[in-house]
Amino acid sequence: MLQNAQHRGPDGFGTLFSDGNSWENKETDSAWIGLGHVRLSIIDLSDASAQPIISQCGRFALVFNGEIYNYLELRSELVGLGRTFTSRGDSEVLLQGLIEWGVGVLPRLRGMFSFVFVDLKAESVIAARDRYGIKPLYLWREGQNFHFASEVKQFLGHPKWKARLNQKAALEFLLYGVSDYSASTLFQDVEHILPGSVATLNRNTNDELRVEKWWNPQRTSFEGSYEDACEKYQYLFRQSLDIHLRSDVPIASCLSGGLDSSAIVGATSRWFDNNRISHHTFTATSDDRNLDESQYARAVNEFSGSTGHELLPTSERLWKELDQIIWHQDEPFGSTSIFAQWCVFSAMADQGIKVALDGQGADEQLGGYNSFVSLHIVNQIMKGRLISAQHSFRNFKNSGRVTTNSILSAMAYTHLPKTLRSAAGRFAKIPSQNGGNWLNPHLMDGLGVEDPFTPSGKYPQSVSELSRDMVDRINLPMLLRFEDRNSMAFGIEARVPFVDHELMEFALTLPEGYLLRDGNTKSVLRDSVVDCLPTTIAQRRDKIGFQTAERSWLASNVGEILSEFDLLSDRADGLMTSSTREFIQSALSGENSNYLAGWRMFALLRWMKVFDVC
Template sequence: MCGISAIFSKNNFRSDEFIAMTDVIRHRGPDDEGYATVSATGKISFFAGKDTPAACRSASQKKKYPYLPDARLTANSLSTAKKGEGQIIAALGHRRLSIVDTSPAGHQPMTFDNRLAIVYNGEVYNHIELRNELEARGRRFVSHSDTEVILQAYDEWGIACLSKFNGMFAFVIYDLRNDHVFAARDRFGVKPLYYYSSGDALAFASEIKQFTVLEGWQSKLNRRRGYDFLVYGIHEHTDETFFENVFQFSPGSFFYGKREALLGNNPRIDTSKWYIFPAEKKFRGSFNDAAAQFHELLKDSVRLRLRADVPVGSCLSGGMDSSAIVCVMNELLKEQGAHALQKTFSACAKEKAFDEREFIEVVVKHTGVKGHYIYPQLKDLFRISDKILWHQDQPYGSTSIFAQWNVFALAHKHRVKVMLDGQGADEQLGGYASYFMPWLASLVRSFRWLKLAQEAKALHQIHGVNMGRLSWFAANTLLPMPVRSYLKKHLRGVKLAPDWLHMERLGFDAYDLPRQLGITTSRSIRDLSLSQLTGSNLQMLLHYEDRDSMAHSVESRVPFLDYRLVEHVYSLPDDYKIYNGRTKFVLREGLKNVLPEKIYSRNSKLGFATPEEIWVRQDAPYEFRKRLKVAVETSDGLIDPSIQELLEQQISGRASFSFLIWRILSFSDWLRIFSAQI
């Protein structure tokens, strides 16, 4: 995993800006640094940076790998083209976190046959199988890196190569043969890819902060995305970002076209989807078949994600998802005869209600791994909150991101460079409480009354779901949409334009974003799962995961998002996912002989949580009051002072605790850190 930069321009551009653009993400790749430029005549030049290893600059290595640097990139390197070469029209920059083929052969930017140049972030886990396939077609390789596999796969199959990749990736390829640019992002958006146009130039980046060093940059809030976050706590559901005129490639999208198509007055480029979720695919087989296939697919996914030339560890929250990853990983390592002690990393809490150490230790004992623990402290939260925000590039929804930050800091401390994590399982398997109502709705619509009664009773007994709420929802499901919308608005007290937010300052009318995304209109587990996998929840979690892990130069891998596993789970009937009130049923049964009994039968869920509610109400109400007052005063009239009364109600217990206060604090700090104008 790494960080990338790329600029395509009508004119020469400043090398000091390009160096700064790549240097600002040194945390993503402290092991190596490289640059390549392309002139109008097609001349490719390679440059080193201050972090380029000496081995990458030796004459003997240069003979073997022509893409290794010739000289150090300086402030004047790109300002004037060499005589007869024409102006510089493209520049590629790379920061490398060496994971696979850590030798100079894996250096980037990499070229193939002096015709293709690439910068790439991520991992293509099936690169060995693809290499074998390409070698069978007569191709030869000079490295063992997956980067070279991507280049040769593109040269062999064109843009159709994307469907062959199993992994997480974001890359930019410049094809000198036809002056085309090929940029793409993986199926579910595990790895980020942003772009920003200044008219005369278009820049690609792994993180938005890279654009802030460019001449003419202005930080301006995208007001609609600010509204989405403040009111609903939702972001990453569109190609727009919190910054006006900064865009991201949507999951499973690509651009392929002439370089000149990137250079115009339109700030948004014309991307296309290369991965269309196979929503119509249906599983044919018994539940036992589905559970056995789930186990095998997850096991193979973990096997592929163990491929690394550096130590691999795992996050362990004590929940079913991370426990499954640790147990399957342990199963594989034992089969392979691995003798190195497996390491796990966990965030715990001193407050019992927020602590999962008892479940974590069950998994640690069951597998014999070496567990490492950290207790995120309130005294550190505000001390490093600005740093977390800077790395995140945007406000974040709760202090659970702070807990996750601590876990990756702990992994870095113990020199573990790759971590496996359980992101993506809840969105596939109905793991959230929000799936209960769509599940019941599907039973109502299919007139399965006995099953409806059984499931409603089980959800009440196991999860404490209110029976009155279940009855209201069941009746509501049968009503026409206009009637449901009226009841939601007038009987449930939902406000699209809350009193604490001055909508006139935003300049548009409020809207029902959850309904637009299909979150509140989902009529089955499949409906909500598709919404969360492709347009809301998952992309937020992946954003947090990427920034928290890369801030500590750690690569995070997510086995549950192997596309083969996702497509298998999505093809299953809803009652394979929730059955007799038990969530993730196919996972439980598929891994019944792998998971400890206490994890297999567990129904509660926390994740890497913090005691935020206790911090607000008991430990530091003064600190939250002070910071909220500042947030109101510095919001340029956007946040109304009445929000302070809501905080008082939460502190006293007169109002239920919510993450709204933290969202406002985080939003305010983000405006300050990035000097963003509303």
């Protein structure tokens, strides 16, 4: 099973098995537990930090994926409690912390992690995942046997596992283009251990495997001034960057040219010693001038003294490497922006980079998406603040962040009854409302397919509600999977300083007036790092996002995609109707704005082929 994850850890390989008495490197018929690990050496490159790691007494063992950024502070605390260490790494700190505090160590951890910890004497297992799901952890229940893995493809190495389609998850992906928002995956019988959750099992007491949340933040509202908010945000951002720079190998940065990645590059160069960062950045460019942000990335590189590396994702490379990308992602993905990110990490690997900083999480925590802007203006309208709404609309329209249609759409989504909203969506042939009857409505009803954007029956009613929902469920977990798979495909550890829980939880307390301000989004970040940015970035108001020229790519390959559809459609026949092919052809040809729905159907079928899903 480890062979299918070797790309995640090219620097080492280890296994342990036990019948309850002692640990062996080879599996025996009497073994009730097995641990395996592939290592990417980042902190303490010596064999002393190799995994699986066993306690000095031989009772406890651990396999761990990720980084505990505050391991130095925890180590000092544990030494004070009498614990001794044989390595300089964070893995042994986590092991000793689990021995000392059990699951009580989890709230003390500051980092990204998934792990499995075994106590032989108690015959107990603890498997846990970090607060926001930066690092993956999957569970496959095989009768009374439980299998954990960092990637679903690892289960392919088990003789009893067969890839089977989870039809409900597939339909929700096709309709809404999102995933990773619940425990379900597109593989039947495989589930996520959700972010901030822990699974426990005790064989001595014959307990069932229990999965429960260990992270339940109590979020309040910040009551200080805007200046106070900027000061605290800057302090926490600087602290997060400081611990994210702990590494025994050089660190590079992803740089799109947007505010978030530019803030990381600018702040690390301004606030920290030069020997803590490699000052190499990597940027995906585009032939489409409307999507290309390279001019902004170059301005950041010049301002910060960084060496920039630019790469151009192309349609030809996408089709050539698509199956490989799908294989590494484990599940289909809703747009080709994932491919651009793939190309960035590929370029890093060519330069020998092993650790990269990236800006995931800032948009979700600070209202960076256009949907936040529309919701903000709708709320102003509904509260009768019409002059403020008009002022906001004018400011954000000038920067391309909002349109009359986006305001009407947000108003309909937040205030129309569900039945009326669905009927209007079907009439307008909106894919998420099954407009055009492109998916099997009887199967949707029978499986209880639900809109993941409205879990309580209604869309988030405020910027704060939407932000928290995007962080906890609907957006960030999915983006973190893309990031993890794309980086690990090339043996690179991606670090996301904005997803540090101290910084994240503070940001989620801020009022929307501190986020959306004077025609700017993410205002508190912008004003916290203004001295670390060139003026072109600090004053930039538009948002391109990490996009490719996918609309033209798809339109120019409609024939090939439809041929593939005809070859593979039998695999997902139950999901479709007689209208599906016509809908897909129309979507991909650019005859409407639903081209991504066409891509999702193609990606799903291609994924089923790659993993031989039945």
